[in-house]
Amino acid sequence: MATGKQIDTDILSDEIFDTLCSMCKNKGKNTEGEKYCVDCKDYFCITCVQVHDQVPLCAGHKVLDKSQVKSGTSKTLPRAPTERCDRHSHKHIDMYCQNHDNVGCSTCMAVDHRLCKDTFYIPEFIQNNTCQLASREIQIRLKEIAKTLAKHADRFKQDKQRLLKRKAEILADIRKFRQEINDHLDKLEKSSIDEIEDKVKCLEDKIEAGLKQLQANKSRITSANDKLAYTNTNKAEVFVHVKMAENAANVANMYIEDAKIKNTVEDIDFQPDRTILTQLEQMKALGTLSEKPAKASINLFQIKGHQLYNVKDKSDTTNCHITSACCMEDGTIILADYNNNKLKRLHSDNYTVTDCCDLPGRPHQVCMINNTQVAVTVPHRNEVHFISLSGKMKTTNKIKTDFGCRGLAYANNNLYISDG
Template sequence: MEVPGKQKPKKTFSVSRGSAEDFLLFCIPCDRDGARVPAKGYCSTCKEHLCDTCYKHHKKQTPSRHHILLDQDSMPTTPSVPIVKDEFDSCDDHGDEKLKFYCNDHDIFVCSVCVTLDHRLCNVEYIPKLSKHILDSEELNEIMAEMKALEDNYYSQIKRVKDEIKAISQNHDDVIKAIRQFRKEINIRLEEMEKHVVKEADNMLLKQQTKLNSISTDVQEITDKLAKRQKRLDNLIHRKCLDKLFVEMKETKKGVEEMRMKQKQYSREEVFQTVSFVKNSDIVDMLDRHKQLGELITKKASMGENVPVMKPTSTPSEDKTLNLEVVEDIDLNSSSGNTKCNITGIEVIKPDNIVVCDCSGNKNVKCYDIVQKKIVSEIKLDNSPFDVAAITDDKFVVTVPGDRSIHFMSLRNQRIVSDRKVNINEECYGIAYSQDKLVVSCNYNPGKVLVLDLQGKILQNFSGDNSLFCLPFYITVNTAGTSIYVSDCGLL
């Protein structure tokens, strides 16, 4: 809408090609052929500037001989824009009819037949009439400005994406560097532990070698003495020196008795001992429990933010407090239920769905969509479900104490589907999932916690005569899979 007393600003369109030989006024016919020639005249009929050659030919050619021509002194001083004859598209419904009309009511282009048949009561306008002042229209200015703003925003977006890619790559390099640094630290510590136990083995070897070498030396000396006495006795016997033989025999007898005592002493000494290496059970258990060096903690980063370095989250400081605010109450009673629902288990699956166990007389599992704000699916069981745990974004498990089983379920197209049932022969209540294993609490004679694989095979049973638990109900596992937390309502 125009305001009286004010003139609408004119939009200036540039027809220059930006070369070094540009002229403010140039010949339009030559420009169509790719040449930029300065204008020397103007045709008022064609509304085009002409060079000296085209100006002369314009006077001689039959079609333009009677056109009104202006010389260089009289021609307009503003650039002329080449007039291109518009060609309208053909109507899909009416053959060769052209789409020369615009229906304001339906925001579509129509032909004359369409107007007659389908748009007689609509606000229809002739396009050539509408387009006369399109170059100066506010709507064109607005859409051009909007497109320019969009273009600038997308260029900024592209730059941010490139920066994000670079930041992600740097972040990845930092994470790999941290992982390998940790591995180096572990290797150094393991080398120190290895050196300690190897040194201990070396000391044990040296101790035994020293003792055995000492025995070997003593035995060799005794053997040499025996050989010498044997030689003297043989010589005296041969020479028949009976007196000396008698004396030597008595002395040898005493020496032999001493040698026999030492021999018994050496035979009683247990010098040689075998050594074996026993693995550190704490290290073995740690390696069995942990499948990787650590975990990667991520933080969502919107476009334009720096990508955070992946590292374990720190413990919140004591001065930070959490404020809880009730957003809304969700009614999980369904029209198909006979009694008011009693929720004993709840789990989030996918981004916008909540699965709950209704342990009342309804005996069903329900899925509530927090976006649609309604129950989108429910499945009825023979016995009451108690607790639920997510395995993936669309798969979960439900405990049913009444039939001593665990039900594996999926959410497909917002519909709960029962995949299979695994019998446990235990009244299962609380359930949690961690690292391809299920952890289940059973609170009957005696209370226990079971660790199972996804086929239902019991891998570990934490129970015994002196039970760790009285009445364990709910259960959860930390993200590393190293700690199990159990609520025991039987403990005072």
């Protein structure tokens, strides 16, 4: 039960009535309120404020002493913000530092703005200051910032996609380079094998030749021995066999002595080139990886729109073939019509033909000299014509060249002409 000070209802004024405890008043009792809840916009007596604080929905409400509330302003005081502080989650953001134009909870103000002179309770500041809450403007600004952030997010996504694509390309390059190394090693291996095969073939041929000589000598020795072993009474025949045997023995002995000197039994060996392994051992990778700024995709020009315009003049004898265009400072456009041998002036608003200037040949390039004059090349006649734009277009001068002048540009009081 509320035990606050009871007030006689007969003497209540409107101001005093507004400061009664709201909970007691709902029970038909007129108890003076000692506390004021900014969020509930109600007064509470000492007992009822304790009940108020125990209600979960009222946790965190800002409760002030009656003396802290200005007279006559309690009922019109705006509701306190309910946004929680990021740093002090048990506190509401209900304070404003005018010096730094920043908001925070009471703890933030005590810690970060204790030296600031102009700190205010937000409901009171709003009530006592005529401030424009430009929520619409800040919403527009936030939307623009959100769009910008979205563009940056898209850029990050594109950067990631480009990075992954580049990764795949580099991995493919590494595999390609590895394959090139493999191919080269295969060639070195084949070259070494071919060299061994050639060497062995040469030695084999040499051995085979030696074997043939050996077999030939062996056959002669065997034949001579067989003939000597055969009993023959013909002394002349025996004499011939003896001499042939002596000759076969001499040839065989020469073969044996020669074989000892030449040492026909040869061997082969292979010594690998260790410099290859040494270089590979010194390498940490197949190449070097470096970072470099990505090439920015910048569109210097963007087409905002396009439309077809009819630039045919009633005096034209064939279809228009525009080879060059020149835009004057006032927006007027000068066209070089190759097929109809003329320059055409277009209106800056609707791009209709307002004037034409006939030329003695087919024009190629037109450029501005000043606000009232242009120059145009006529390649087939080796001429550059100067056209006045004051009034009706007309030729005022010309330059004769010894080449088929085509390109034309004017800068810093110099006329530049290029040939074909």
